[in-house]
Amino acid sequence: MDGQRSLFGIVMAAGLLLIILITGILVGCPRYNVYQQEMAGRAKLAEAQSSRQVAVLEARAKMESATSLAQAEVTRAEGAAKANHILQNSLGGPEGYLRYLQIQALETNNAKLIYVPTEAGLPVTEASRLPGIPEQTDRN
Template identity: 40%
Template sequence: MNYTRQPQLNPISLFIILFFSLLLVLLLLFGWPHYKVWKQGMDGQAALAEAEQSKMIQVQVAKAELESAKLRAEAIKLVGQAAKDYPEYRKQEFIGAFGEALRDGRIQQIIYVPTEANIPIVEAGKQSAAQ
Protein backbone atom coordinates (compact mmCIF):
# COMPACT_ATOMS: atom_id res chain seq x y z
CA MET A 1 0.00 0.00 0.00
CA ASN A 2 0.99 3.48 -0.78
CA TYR A 3 0.46 5.83 2.06
CA THR A 4 0.82 9.52 1.56
CA ARG A 5 1.31 11.73 4.45
CA GLN A 6 -0.88 14.79 4.52
CA PRO A 7 0.73 17.87 5.93
CA GLN A 8 -0.76 18.88 9.23
CA LEU A 9 -0.70 22.27 10.81
CA ASN A 10 1.11 22.33 14.08
CA PRO A 11 -0.59 24.25 16.88
CA ILE A 12 1.75 27.23 16.63
CA SER A 13 1.05 27.72 12.92
CA LEU A 14 -2.67 27.39 13.55
CA PHE A 15 -2.46 29.94 16.34
CA ILE A 16 -0.55 32.39 14.11
CA ILE A 17 -3.06 32.03 11.27
CA LEU A 18 -6.01 32.52 13.65
CA PHE A 19 -4.30 35.48 15.29
CA PHE A 20 -3.67 37.29 11.98
CA SER A 21 -7.17 36.45 10.74
CA LEU A 22 -8.67 37.91 13.91
CA LEU A 23 -6.39 40.94 13.60
CA LEU A 24 -7.52 41.46 10.00
CA VAL A 25 -11.19 41.22 10.98
CA LEU A 26 -10.67 43.70 13.83
CA LEU A 27 -8.85 46.11 11.53
CA LEU A 28 -11.70 45.93 9.06
CA LEU A 29 -14.33 46.41 11.76
CA PHE A 30 -12.65 49.43 13.31
CA GLY A 31 -10.72 50.76 10.33
CA TRP A 32 -13.50 50.74 7.74
CA PRO A 33 -15.64 53.46 9.39
CA HIS A 34 -12.56 55.67 9.81
CA TYR A 35 -11.64 55.05 6.17
CA LYS A 36 -15.14 56.05 5.05
CA VAL A 37 -14.93 59.29 7.05
CA TRP A 38 -11.48 60.03 5.63
CA LYS A 39 -12.69 59.24 2.10
CA GLN A 40 -15.68 61.58 2.46
CA GLY A 41 -13.35 64.31 3.72
CA MET A 42 -11.09 63.85 0.71
CA ASP A 43 -14.09 63.88 -1.63
CA GLY A 44 -15.30 67.09 0.01
CA GLN A 45 -11.90 68.72 -0.36
CA ALA A 46 -11.78 67.71 -4.03
CA ALA A 47 -15.26 69.15 -4.62
CA LEU A 48 -14.27 72.37 -2.84
CA ALA A 49 -11.11 72.72 -4.92
CA GLU A 50 -13.11 72.12 -8.10
CA ALA A 51 -15.69 74.72 -7.07
CA GLU A 52 -12.97 77.27 -6.28
CA GLN A 53 -11.30 76.62 -9.63
CA SER A 54 -14.63 76.98 -11.42
CA LYS A 55 -15.28 80.24 -9.57
CA MET A 56 -11.86 81.58 -10.56
CA ILE A 57 -12.52 80.68 -14.20
CA GLN A 58 -15.88 82.45 -14.10
CA VAL A 59 -14.28 85.55 -12.57
CA GLN A 60 -11.64 85.63 -15.30
CA VAL A 61 -14.29 85.18 -18.01
CA ALA A 62 -16.36 88.01 -16.49
CA LYS A 63 -13.31 90.29 -16.39
CA ALA A 64 -12.54 89.53 -20.03
CA GLU A 65 -16.16 90.19 -21.04
CA LEU A 66 -16.14 93.49 -19.13
CA GLU A 67 -12.94 94.59 -20.84
CA SER A 68 -14.38 93.57 -24.21
CA ALA A 69 -17.59 95.52 -23.51
CA LYS A 70 -15.57 98.60 -22.56
CA LEU A 71 -13.55 98.38 -25.77
CA ARG A 72 -16.71 97.92 -27.85
CA ALA A 73 -18.32 100.93 -26.17
CA GLU A 74 -15.22 103.00 -26.86
CA ALA A 75 -15.24 101.90 -30.51
CA ILE A 76 -18.93 102.78 -30.85
CA LYS A 77 -18.24 106.16 -29.27
CA LEU A 78 -15.42 106.81 -31.75
CA VAL A 79 -17.57 105.80 -34.71
CA GLY A 80 -20.41 108.02 -33.47
CA GLN A 81 -18.04 110.96 -33.03
CA ALA A 82 -16.64 110.39 -36.52
CA ALA A 83 -20.18 110.34 -37.92
CA LYS A 84 -20.92 113.66 -36.20
CA ASP A 85 -17.69 115.31 -37.26
CA TYR A 86 -17.75 113.98 -40.82
CA PRO A 87 -21.29 113.58 -42.24
CA GLU A 88 -19.96 111.88 -45.38
CA TYR A 89 -18.55 109.07 -43.16
CA ARG A 90 -21.89 107.22 -43.09
CA LYS A 91 -22.27 107.46 -46.84
CA GLN A 92 -18.74 106.12 -47.34
CA GLU A 93 -19.41 103.25 -44.93
CA PHE A 94 -22.66 102.43 -46.74
CA ILE A 95 -20.99 102.52 -50.14
CA GLY A 96 -18.16 100.28 -48.86
CA ALA A 97 -20.60 97.75 -47.37
CA PHE A 98 -22.74 97.85 -50.51
CA GLY A 99 -19.71 97.24 -52.72
CA GLU A 100 -18.58 94.34 -50.52
CA ALA A 101 -22.05 92.78 -50.68
CA LEU A 102 -22.01 93.09 -54.48
CA ARG A 103 -18.58 91.42 -54.68
CA ASP A 104 -19.68 88.59 -52.39
CA GLY A 105 -22.88 88.02 -54.39
CA ARG A 106 -25.17 88.67 -51.42
CA ILE A 107 -27.26 91.16 -53.40
CA GLN A 108 -29.67 89.46 -55.80
CA GLN A 109 -31.67 92.44 -57.01
CA ILE A 110 -31.44 96.23 -56.83
CA ILE A 111 -34.63 98.27 -56.62
CA TYR A 112 -34.43 102.01 -57.11
CA VAL A 113 -36.85 104.06 -55.01
CA PRO A 114 -36.95 107.73 -56.02
CA THR A 115 -36.79 110.09 -53.05
CA GLU A 116 -37.17 113.75 -52.43
CA ALA A 117 -35.45 115.08 -49.28
CA ASN A 118 -34.90 111.43 -48.21
CA ILE A 119 -38.65 110.71 -48.36
CA PRO A 120 -39.70 108.05 -50.88
CA ILE A 121 -41.96 109.24 -53.65
CA VAL A 122 -44.42 106.35 -53.84
CA GLU A 123 -47.02 107.96 -56.01
CA ALA A 124 -44.77 109.74 -58.50
CA GLY A 125 -47.08 109.01 -61.44
CA LYS A 126 -50.18 110.35 -59.69
CA GLN A 127 -48.50 113.61 -58.67
CA SER A 128 -47.59 114.50 -62.25
CA ALA A 129 -51.14 113.69 -63.42
CA ALA A 130 -52.73 115.86 -60.74
CA GLN A 131 -50.72 118.93 -61.72
Template identity: 40%
Template sequence: MRARAKVTLAEAEDKANVAHAKAEGLADIKRAKAVAEANRIIGESPKNNEEYPRYIWIKGLQEGKGERIYIPTEAGPPILEAGKAGETDR
Protein backbone atom coordinates (compact mmCIF):
# COMPACT_ATOMS: atom_id res chain seq x y z
CA MET A 1 0.00 0.00 0.00
CA ARG A 2 2.87 2.39 0.81
CA ALA A 3 4.51 1.68 -2.52
CA ARG A 4 1.29 2.45 -4.36
CA ALA A 5 0.90 5.69 -2.37
CA LYS A 6 4.47 6.71 -3.29
CA VAL A 7 3.79 6.05 -6.96
CA THR A 8 0.55 8.02 -6.83
CA LEU A 9 2.32 10.90 -5.06
CA ALA A 10 5.16 10.88 -7.60
CA GLU A 11 2.66 10.93 -10.49
CA ALA A 12 0.80 13.84 -8.90
CA GLU A 13 4.06 15.76 -8.42
CA ASP A 14 5.03 15.11 -12.04
CA LYS A 15 1.66 16.39 -13.26
CA ALA A 16 2.00 19.47 -11.05
CA ASN A 17 5.52 20.14 -12.40
CA VAL A 18 4.31 19.80 -15.99
CA ALA A 19 1.37 22.14 -15.34
CA HIS A 20 3.70 24.65 -13.67
CA ALA A 21 6.17 24.51 -16.60
CA LYS A 22 3.34 25.02 -19.09
CA ALA A 23 2.04 28.00 -17.12
CA GLU A 24 5.52 29.54 -17.00
CA GLY A 25 5.91 28.97 -20.73
CA LEU A 26 2.59 30.67 -21.48
CA ALA A 27 3.55 33.60 -19.23
CA ASP A 28 6.88 33.93 -21.10
CA ILE A 29 5.03 33.96 -24.41
CA LYS A 30 2.65 36.67 -23.19
CA ARG A 31 5.58 38.78 -21.95
CA ALA A 32 7.40 38.32 -25.28
CA LYS A 33 4.29 39.37 -27.23
CA ALA A 34 3.91 42.45 -25.04
CA VAL A 35 7.56 43.41 -25.60
CA ALA A 36 7.19 42.84 -29.35
CA GLU A 37 4.12 45.08 -29.44
CA ALA A 38 5.91 47.79 -27.45
CA ASN A 39 8.89 47.60 -29.82
CA ARG A 40 6.56 47.88 -32.83
CA ILE A 41 4.88 50.96 -31.37
CA ILE A 42 8.22 52.58 -30.51
CA GLY A 43 9.60 51.74 -33.96
CA GLU A 44 6.64 53.28 -35.76
CA SER A 45 6.37 56.42 -33.64
CA PRO A 46 9.11 58.44 -35.42
CA LYS A 47 7.84 57.56 -38.92
CA ASN A 48 6.24 60.53 -40.64
CA ASN A 49 6.87 62.56 -37.50
CA GLU A 50 9.94 64.81 -37.83
CA GLU A 51 9.25 66.51 -34.52
CA TYR A 52 9.63 63.39 -32.38
CA PRO A 53 13.30 62.59 -33.14
CA ARG A 54 14.11 66.31 -32.81
CA TYR A 55 12.35 66.37 -29.41
CA ILE A 56 14.35 63.33 -28.25
CA TRP A 57 17.60 64.96 -29.43
CA ILE A 58 16.86 68.25 -27.65
CA LYS A 59 15.81 66.42 -24.49
CA GLY A 60 19.09 64.52 -24.57
CA LEU A 61 21.01 67.78 -24.88
CA GLN A 62 19.13 69.26 -21.92
CA GLU A 63 19.83 66.22 -19.76
CA GLY A 64 23.48 66.09 -20.76
CA LYS A 65 26.32 66.58 -18.30
CA GLY A 66 28.56 68.86 -20.33
CA GLU A 67 29.60 66.28 -22.91
CA ARG A 68 31.29 67.60 -26.00
CA ILE A 69 29.62 67.22 -29.34
CA TYR A 70 31.84 66.86 -32.40
CA ILE A 71 30.27 68.09 -35.63
CA PRO A 72 31.63 66.74 -38.91
CA THR A 73 32.43 69.32 -41.56
CA GLU A 74 32.54 69.16 -45.36
CA ALA A 75 36.32 68.81 -45.23
CA GLY A 76 36.04 65.67 -43.13
CA PRO A 77 37.63 66.43 -39.77
CA PRO A 78 35.27 67.50 -36.99
CA ILE A 79 35.27 70.95 -35.45
CA LEU A 80 37.23 70.55 -32.24
CA GLU A 81 37.06 72.79 -29.21
CA ALA A 82 34.60 75.19 -30.82
CA GLY A 83 33.50 75.99 -27.30
CA LYS A 84 34.55 74.46 -24.04
CA ALA A 85 31.87 72.78 -21.95
CA GLY A 86 30.60 75.04 -19.21
CA GLU A 87 31.98 78.31 -20.64
CA THR A 88 29.61 81.17 -21.29
CA ASP A 89 29.55 83.22 -24.50
CA ARG A 90 31.57 86.44 -24.37
Protein backbone atom coordinates (compact mmCIF):
# COMPACT_ATOMS: atom_id res chain seq x y z
CA MET A 1 0.00 0.00 0.00
CA ASP A 2 2.88 2.30 0.55
CA GLY A 3 3.72 2.07 -3.17
CA GLN A 4 0.16 2.96 -4.12
CA ARG A 5 0.15 5.92 -1.76
CA SER A 6 3.42 7.09 -3.13
CA LEU A 7 2.17 6.76 -6.72
CA PHE A 8 -1.10 8.46 -5.76
CA GLY A 9 0.86 11.32 -4.15
CA ILE A 10 2.99 11.74 -7.26
CA VAL A 11 -0.09 11.78 -9.51
CA MET A 12 -1.80 14.27 -7.20
CA ALA A 13 1.29 16.49 -7.11
CA ALA A 14 1.56 16.34 -10.90
CA GLY A 15 -2.14 17.14 -11.26
CA LEU A 16 -1.86 20.03 -8.81
CA LEU A 17 1.22 21.28 -10.67
CA LEU A 18 -0.68 21.02 -13.96
CA ILE A 19 -3.64 22.97 -12.53
CA ILE A 20 -1.31 25.68 -11.20
CA LEU A 21 0.44 25.84 -14.58
CA ILE A 22 -2.86 26.15 -16.49
CA THR A 23 -4.12 28.80 -14.05
CA GLY A 24 -0.86 30.73 -14.45
CA ILE A 25 -1.19 30.60 -18.22
CA LEU A 26 -4.82 31.72 -18.15
CA VAL A 27 -3.98 34.59 -15.81
CA GLY A 28 -0.62 35.46 -17.39
CA CYS A 29 -1.59 35.48 -21.09
CA PRO A 30 -3.84 38.55 -20.97
CA ARG A 31 -1.28 40.40 -18.89
CA TYR A 32 1.48 39.39 -21.28
CA ASN A 33 -0.62 40.55 -24.25
CA VAL A 34 -1.13 43.92 -22.56
CA TYR A 35 2.61 44.12 -21.83
CA GLN A 36 3.43 43.14 -25.42
CA GLN A 37 1.07 45.79 -26.84
CA GLU A 38 2.50 48.40 -24.51
CA MET A 39 6.03 47.57 -25.67
CA ALA A 40 4.91 47.66 -29.32
CA GLY A 41 3.34 51.08 -28.73
CA ARG A 42 6.51 52.39 -27.15
CA ALA A 43 8.55 51.07 -30.07
CA LYS A 44 6.22 52.79 -32.57
CA LEU A 45 6.41 56.04 -30.61
CA ALA A 46 10.21 55.90 -30.54
CA GLU A 47 10.29 55.18 -34.28
CA ALA A 48 7.92 58.09 -34.99
CA GLN A 49 10.04 60.47 -32.90
CA SER A 50 13.18 59.29 -34.67
CA SER A 51 11.57 59.71 -38.10
CA ARG A 52 10.43 63.21 -37.15
CA GLN A 53 13.94 64.15 -36.03
CA VAL A 54 15.39 62.83 -39.28
CA ALA A 55 12.83 64.82 -41.30
CA VAL A 56 13.63 67.99 -39.34
CA LEU A 57 17.37 67.51 -39.88
CA GLU A 58 16.87 66.90 -43.60
CA ALA A 59 14.73 70.04 -43.87
CA ARG A 60 17.41 72.08 -42.08
CA ALA A 61 20.08 70.69 -44.41
CA LYS A 62 17.96 71.62 -47.46
CA MET A 63 17.41 75.11 -46.07
CA GLU A 64 21.13 75.61 -45.43
CA SER A 65 21.92 74.29 -48.90
CA ALA A 66 19.39 76.62 -50.52
CA THR A 67 20.76 79.57 -48.56
CA SER A 68 24.32 78.74 -49.63
CA LEU A 69 23.26 78.31 -53.27
CA ALA A 70 21.42 81.66 -53.15
CA GLN A 71 24.48 83.39 -51.69
CA ALA A 72 26.68 81.83 -54.39
CA GLU A 73 24.26 83.02 -57.09
CA VAL A 74 24.24 86.54 -55.68
CA THR A 75 28.04 86.57 -55.55
CA ARG A 76 28.21 85.30 -59.15
CA ALA A 77 25.70 87.93 -60.30
CA GLU A 78 27.63 90.71 -58.54
CA GLY A 79 30.84 89.55 -60.21
CA ALA A 80 29.16 89.42 -63.63
CA ALA A 81 27.68 92.89 -63.10
CA LYS A 82 31.10 94.31 -62.17
CA ALA A 83 32.71 92.63 -65.18
CA ASN A 84 29.99 93.97 -67.50
CA HIS A 85 30.39 97.45 -66.03
CA ILE A 86 34.18 97.36 -66.55
CA LEU A 87 33.78 96.14 -70.14
CA GLN A 88 31.08 98.71 -70.87
CA ASN A 89 33.21 101.58 -69.56
CA SER A 90 36.31 100.40 -71.40
CA LEU A 91 34.37 100.12 -74.69
CA GLY A 92 32.92 103.62 -74.58
CA GLY A 93 29.52 103.04 -72.98
CA PRO A 94 26.48 100.87 -73.66
CA GLU A 95 26.61 101.19 -77.46
CA GLY A 96 30.21 100.04 -77.60
CA TYR A 97 29.45 97.15 -75.27
CA LEU A 98 26.50 96.03 -77.40
CA ARG A 99 28.68 96.20 -80.51
CA TYR A 100 31.31 94.10 -78.69
CA LEU A 101 28.66 91.50 -77.77
CA GLN A 102 27.49 91.43 -81.40
CA ILE A 103 31.04 90.78 -82.61
CA GLN A 104 31.46 88.02 -80.02
CA ALA A 105 28.22 86.39 -81.17
CA LEU A 106 29.33 86.56 -84.80
CA GLU A 107 32.64 84.90 -83.97
CA THR A 108 31.04 82.00 -82.12
CA ASN A 109 28.18 81.50 -84.60
CA ASN A 110 28.74 79.35 -87.68
CA ALA A 111 25.86 80.89 -89.60
CA LYS A 112 26.16 81.33 -93.35
CA LEU A 113 23.67 84.16 -93.49
CA ILE A 114 23.67 87.15 -91.15
CA TYR A 115 20.97 89.81 -91.09
CA VAL A 116 22.12 93.30 -90.19
CA PRO A 117 19.45 95.70 -88.94
CA THR A 118 18.79 98.83 -90.97
CA GLU A 119 17.87 102.28 -89.74
CA ALA A 120 14.31 101.22 -88.96
CA GLY A 121 15.58 98.21 -86.99
CA LEU A 122 14.31 95.75 -89.60
CA PRO A 123 16.61 93.22 -91.29
CA VAL A 124 17.39 93.46 -94.97
CA THR A 125 16.03 90.30 -96.51
CA GLU A 126 17.57 88.51 -99.41
CA ALA A 127 14.58 87.44 -101.42
CA SER A 128 16.77 86.35 -104.31
CA ARG A 129 18.18 83.50 -102.23
CA LEU A 130 14.78 81.85 -101.96
CA PRO A 131 14.18 78.97 -104.39
CA GLY A 132 11.99 79.81 -107.36
CA ILE A 133 12.80 83.52 -107.48
CA PRO A 134 15.15 84.50 -110.31
CA GLU A 135 18.24 86.44 -109.36
CA GLN A 136 18.39 90.04 -110.54
CA THR A 137 21.46 91.10 -112.41
CA ASP A 138 22.84 94.59 -112.52
CA ARG A 139 22.09 96.27 -115.91
CA ASN A 140 24.25 99.33 -115.96
